[in-house]
Amino acid sequence: MDVPIQKKKFSKQKIGLVLGILAIVSLIIYVVVQTSGGSKLNVQKERISITEITQNVFQENIPVNGIVLPITTIYLDALEGGRVEEKFVEDGAILKQGEPILRLSNTDLELSLVNQETSVYNLLTQMQISQNAARQNTINRQNQYTDVENNLIEAKRVFDLNNRLYDKGAIGRQDFESSKNNYEYQKERMRLAEQVLSEDSTSSKLEVNQAKNSYARTQSALELMRKKVGDLVVRAPIDGQLTSLDAEIGQSITKGTRLGQVDVLSGFKVRVDIDEHYISRIYNGQRGTFKLNDKTYVLEIKKVFTQVTNGRFQVDMKFVGDLPEGIRRGQNLQIRVALSAEKEALLVSKGGFFQKTGGNWIFKVSEDGSTAYKVNIRLGSQNTEYYEVIEGLNSGDKVITSSYDSFGDTEELILK
Known part of the structure; x- marks a missing residue:
């Protein structure tokens, strides 16, 4: 008796066609995912910095550099011209008021x-x-x-x-x-x-x-x-230290020539350079701090020079309280100048992420710590350590604050 032959449902041609269609669809989906920025990226945790959002006291400040100068400096100018005949002291000498420094001759x-x-x-x-x-x-x-x-x-x-x-x-x-x-x-x-x-x-x-x-x-x-x-004999105008003396015997000096200066040794001030962006927020009485030998000292702005040169202006700051031991003229200080009063705020540590995001978004770590994803945020003021978080994050949230340069347009990070 003849046995009926059952017809196969799928031929090899059909199977190949289906597989080809699936491959094309997969490729399209991959391209769409890549171009839409929805890709994922594996990241080693030890290569990134993860910090926690905290609620703490915040004060806006800016880092500036200052140089220590004498509290008062009197410049020595030649009141009359002449030839240097005699030098009574050398540069660096400690002088009393009226003590002769050098003598000129003018026939x-x-x-x-x-x-x-x-x-x-x-x-x-x-x-x-x-x-x-x-x-x-x-x-x-x-x-x-x-x-x-x-x-x-x-x-x-x-x-x-x-x-x-x-x-x-x-x-x-x-x-x-x-x-x-x-x-x-x-x-x-x-x-x-x-x-x-x-x-x-x-x-x-x-x-x-x-x-x-x-x-x-x-x-x-x-x-x-x-x-x-009598002015041909140049004398010390005040008690102090002679610095920058520029005159040699036999040299001809014209009237008004700067010969040097006398620095008062009873105290010091700090001359600070500040970016012109902050000129409207700097005023007399503002304070700043710096650390020296593991001790914090306070400075206060006593004079603001409003002239802007090369995008910067200067202020003079005086010491408040104790004067640092061993401080010397010409010493450089790293100072934090306060621009606001202290307040409670949500804080995120400063890091390389800001250069990529401009403070508009950040990678937030999931609760289980296995992934991190983009969230929109808004930052406010800043100081040398933190940004103030206005919205988008809560206290206790963990975020990635290191550089995002290697992440490209990745939307989600898989933390290994």
Whole structure:
């Protein structure tokens, strides 16, 4: 009996066709997944940094560099030009105020001083001669006044006597009129003599005052010239240490040349460079801290220089409290300047992730620690250690803070 042959459902051609279709579909799915950024990447845990989001006290600050300078510096400029003849001290010497540093010579200035002194002495001699002549003239006028006064008295006596005799008829009218005219004449002479003596006194006083003023002005000019010659000896303006002395014997120095400086050793300040981005947030009274020999010290801004050079501006900070032991001029300090008050905030440690994400997202580790996936976040202020988390994370969450440069566009990390 014939056995019916059962027809196969799938031929080899059909099976091959199905497998080909599945391969194409798999390839399409792989490409779609790759281009859509939904890929996964295996990452070794020891090669990344995982930190926990914490709730803690936060203060916004910026790291800056400062250099230690003397609390006060007085610059030494040549008040007069000349040739360096003698150096009394060397660079680095400790000086007292007024102590000589170096001596210049200037023959033109010294000759001018001699001429000025001669002028003063000549003027003084002339003034003395004028005063003596005026005094003699006054004596002569006073003698003349005395004679006129005596003549007036005698004329009055004669007139009064003749007046009585004329009334009695003892003398004639001619004698009476003669004595009367002489009396009136002497009175007029007396009036003129008094006027001349008064004017002479005023004139003498005016001449004396003018002579004194002229002498005083000349004397002031002489003192100024002496001071200019005295300035050829450069002296310490204050107690302190001489630094940056730039002068050698025989060198010609022009007026106004910077010769060096004297630093006050009673204290120090710190000159700090800050990026111009923060210029609107820096003001007097703000504080900063730095560590030296495992101890924290406090600084306070006392002066802000608003001039911006090469994108940076400067501030001067003073020490608050104890001065660090052994600190020296020119020493560099790493300072944290506070820009805000302390507050409670969610904090994420700073790391390389920010360069890739700009603070817009971060890889958050799953609860079981086996994977990490992207989450959107928003960051606020920052300091040298942390970013402030505004939204997207909670306290206790764990995130990857190391660099994301090797992750590409991966959406999820498989942590091994």
